[in-house]
Amino acid sequence: MKRAIRVTVNRTEHVLSVEPCETLLDLLRNHLNLTGAKLGCDQQVCGACTVLLDGLPVSSCTVLAVDVDARQVLSIEGLAEGQELHPIQHAFLRHSAFQCAYCTPGMIMAIKALQDQVPRANDDQIRHFLAGNICRCGCHVEILEVARAILGTPSTPPREVLP
Numbered sequence: 001m002k003r004a005i006r007v008t009v010n011r012t013e014h015v016l017s018v019e020p021c022e023t024l025l026d027l028l029r030n031h032l033n034l035t036g037a038k039l040g041c042d043q044q045v046c047g048a049c050t051v052l053l054d055g056l057p058v059s060s061c062t063v064l065a066v067d068v069d070a071r072q073v074l075s076i077e078g079l080a081e082g083q084e085l086h087p088i089q090h091a092f093l094r095h096s097a098f099q100c101a102y103c104t105p106g107m108i109m110a111i112k113a114l115q116d117q118v119p120r121a122n123d124d125q126i127r128h129f130l131a132g133n134i135c136r137c138g139c140h141v142e143i144l145e146v147a148r149a150i151l152g153t154p155s156t157p158p159r160e161v162l163p
């Protein structure tokens, strides 16, 4: 049986009727036509569906829509200010940190959460924070550069390889 929920998405409040089995990703894509967050693994492994829920990053494929009642969601569509892209979006363009871009919205939202929570993150913290976001095109080096640029983190020299 459907349930009514009231949720704020990208600063706009919505009253929606959702099925108990629907996820937050379904809510965004099917109810609100916000298709930036992507379905990849559907089991909280790849991070393609990452959005912020009350400011914290979540895999929207594994959050039930009924559980976002009275909560705040920020998706990639809510990041830009009007026509002006967010600095993280600009940094992705500047560093060419994507190929197919399927992972990009989730990566951007994860870096946004990192910026909010650990604004002076070091290299290891960046790597740890982004471990749940996978880029199948292999752009991790460029994505790491984006995170470093946004957080002002100096690059760590490659670890020495033992003989």
Ligand code: FES
Binding pocket: 038, 039, 040, 041, 042, 043, 044, 045, 046, 047, 048, 049, 050, 059, 060, 061, 062
């Ligand atoms: S689709 Fe949600 S984590 Fe992969």
Ligand code: FES
Binding pocket: 097, 098, 099, 100, 101, 102, 103, 104, 134, 135, 136, 137, 138, 139
């Ligand atoms: S750019 Fe293709 S999956 Fe990351």
